[in-house]
Amino acid sequence: MGEPSSRKRTRIVAIVLSGAALAAALFLVWRTNRYVGPTGPRNNLYREMSRTMGSIETGQKNAFQQETEVDGGAEPKYVHTFCPSMHCLKITPPDPSRCQYSVDSNGKADAEARWSAHAICDLGDGDGPMEMWIAGKGTATGDAERTEWRVTGD
Numbered sequence: 581m582g583e584p585s586s587r588k589r590t591r592i593v594a595i596v597l598s599g600a601a602l603a604a605a606l607f608l609v610w611r612t613n614r615y616v617g618p619t620g621p622r623n624n625l626y627r628e629m630s631r632t633m634g635s636i637e638t639g640q641k642n643a644f645q646q647e648t649e650v651d652g653g654a655e656p657k658y659v660h661t662f663c664p665s666m667h668c669l670k671i672t673p674p675d676p677s678r679c680q681y682s683v684d685s686n687g688k689a690d691a692e693a694r695w696s697a698h699a700i701c702d703l704g705d706g707d708g709p710m711e712m713w714i715a716g717k718g719t720a721t722g723d724a725e726r727t728e729w730r731v732t733g734d
Contacts, residue, residue, distance in 0.1 A: 622710060625678060625701040626731070629712045632673050636683055636697045637714055637726065639669035644693065644724040659689035660722050678703065693718035696728075709733050 640662050647658035662685035663669045673681055679701035686694045696715040702708070710733035716726050 621703055621705070622707070625703065625710055628674060628677065629679055629699045629701060629710070629731075632671070632679070632681060633697055633699055633712055633714050635671050636666065636669060636681070637716065639663065639671055640683075640685075640695050640697075640716060641724040643669065644718055645722060647722075648689075650689075660693065660718055660724075661685070661687070661689050662693050662695035662716075662718070662724070690718055690722075691720040693724075694727075707733075 643663045644660045646660070648661055649656050650659055651657070663683070664685045664687065666672075666681060666683050669683065673679065679699050681697065681699050683697045684695065686692075688694070694715070694717050696713065699712045701710045710731070713728060713730045714726065715728040716724050718724055
């Protein structure tokens with residue numbers, strides 16, 4: 581004779597739940613490999629953004645450490661400022677690039693100096709853009725420090 585119907589139902593429910601758990605696990609692996617895996621297209625965008633934004637940050641720190649002479653009357657005055665553009669930083673994004681970059685500074689000196697950079701990248705795959713922001717500020721000692729590093733869009 582066969583099993584009682586409640587035992588069959590329990591077994592069927594267990595098999596269905598196991599299949600659902602397996603499907604969920606495979607989906608998570610697929611998402612992880614797609615975005616974080618060694619060759620996922622979104623991971624390639626993230627690497628490009630990280631390299632370029634890291635170069636921008638390094639360039640801004642180097643620019644800030646240089647003393648810029650301003651008109652101080654009889655004696656020259658030297659201040660620390662950030663570059664207002666990627667052209668000033670002498671940074672060129674990779675070519676071809678799926679990202680657009682912008683760099684800005686407030687034009688002030690020393691501890692009041694601020695800068696920011698923004699990157700937006702889109703694969704055109706319907707998942708929406710990936711964006712990265714980085715910002716920094718100057719200190720009274722002539723050093724530059726990061727105040728923000730943020731990524732959105734997976």
